Amino acid sequence: MTAPDSLDTLRDTLLAAERVVLTTHIRPDGDALGSEIAVARFLRALGKEVMILNADAEPRVLSWLADEQPKGLVQVYQEGNLKQAKAVAEADVVLVLDTGQLHRVGAPANLLKGSTATSMLLDHHPGPEDGFDITCVDTNSAATGELVYDLIAGHDPSLVDAAIATALYTAIVTDTGSFRYSATTPRTHRIIADVLARGGITPEPIHIAVYDGRSREGLRLLARALDTIATHYAGRLASMHVTQAMLRETGAYFDETEGLIQYALALDGVIAAVIGLETPSGIKLSFRSKGDCPINAWAAKFGGGGHTNASGAYVTGKPLHHVMKEVVDKAPRHVAVVPGADEGEASEDDIAKLAALFNQKP
Ligand SMILES: [Mn+2]
Structure with missing residues (x-):
């Protein structure tokens, strides 16, 4: 396996790009979708064209999060959808989040394979595939959302607004089992503290939306x-x-x-x-x-x-x-x-x- 690239390299490449497509694993979970949305809102704030293109729709417990996004930001891959194919074809960068295995990206992976865009990975799972141009993996992170926080805060922490904070909180709370799994660290809590403060959000509505919506x-x-x-x-x-x-x-x-x-x-x-x-x-x-x-x-x-x-x-x-x-x-x-x-x-x-x-x- 090649040496992992630094988050700085990944950030510099994103900042230099004008058109970016984000994707993640099939059946996206809170970390996958939250991380994508946080990156997308960050890049949009910097004036870039961004599309999130996933194989599957979000689970129903996360539909509120997708619904809060600007129209067209979060898209489910459709075979033969020209707008989606064009977005990938014209992208400078395709960023895969929360999975290092291209087969786990599902249908959008076929579009990515034919693309000339720089392919990048931001993830916390061990053993990523070799095929990415830039691979940024930190298995010590409890969630990809932690890495996304570093990505954004390392450029300009004041860009963490309510929308980004909500997405990052959702990413981290779901992947840590509400901050209880062993991967949860002091850093996890420091990130969450900063996200809550900068975004001006409170945890309870997110917990209710994610966990108290059972049928x-x-x-x-x-x-x-x-x-x-x-x-x-x-x-x-x-x-x-x-x-x-x-x-x-x-x-x-x-x-x-x-x-x-x-x-x-x-x-x-x-x-x-x-x-x-x-x-x-x-x-x-x-x-x-x-x-x-x-x-x-x-x-x-x-x-x-x-x-x-x-x-x-x-x-x-x-x-x-x-x-x-x-x-x-x-x-x-x-x-x-x-x-x-x-x-x-x-x-x-x-x-x-x-x-x-x-x-x-x-
Ligand atoms: Mn994850």
Whole structure:
């Protein structure tokens, strides 16, 4: 892998550009969308032409954030849309945020591949692809939003207005699990303090918008999903799942599965949790852990990856119960086996729950 470029190099290139296209990963989350919007508003304030072009629309819990933006700033890629193709063709810079893997950009990546623009990456995930002209990755940042703050504040902190502050707060609060994940640092809180002060905003409306907008269908799904929680390895690992039938029967949207895994992780004694979400084309896996319990290598066994405490993977061609059994069987040793403990210590209760889980028809 080539040496990473500095944020200064990335900023100088952005400042020299006149037309910029921003993009991020499929199914953009709060950090992805918030980071894009903050960069876009910053560049617009400097008189540049900016378009955000994403493979997918934002999840419904973030529609308020997209709706607050000037018309046309946030666009969902459409095959054959000339305006979008023109924006990419004429762009001086294409900046990818919050993912270092071009295949995770989705459909817009095809436009980018044919573009002569300088391609840049600003991200906090490990292991970016080699293909970017400028790669700025800091895995010590809890969110891409922290890097975007440095990008903007390093040029002119007075440009952090209410709109940019709202976008950055959303990016950072969502990626840190409301400032609780282990990646959260004093720097995270200093950035948030400055963002609140400069933007003249308060946290509560953002928390309400992001976390207190659940539907009855979503709560019904939560109840069903809680019932699937099983523990393994003497209660150190919790697994849960959501089937297509559960979505159908509760009427919940797929994006209402977001955050369900936290309930499995919230169980006393659990150090790692995994959720399997059945989609029409495969099984989406999310892995989470508490403290010093890396789970990204575990996710990598299933073709995924991510951070030490939060990773994901996507498995195709196998039914849900099959995938879940494999995931539990391949749990890392620090989850499956406690040093010095008897390896065969799964309780009767664990075995019964495991059996119930695996006998369930997907
Ligand atoms: Mn992120």
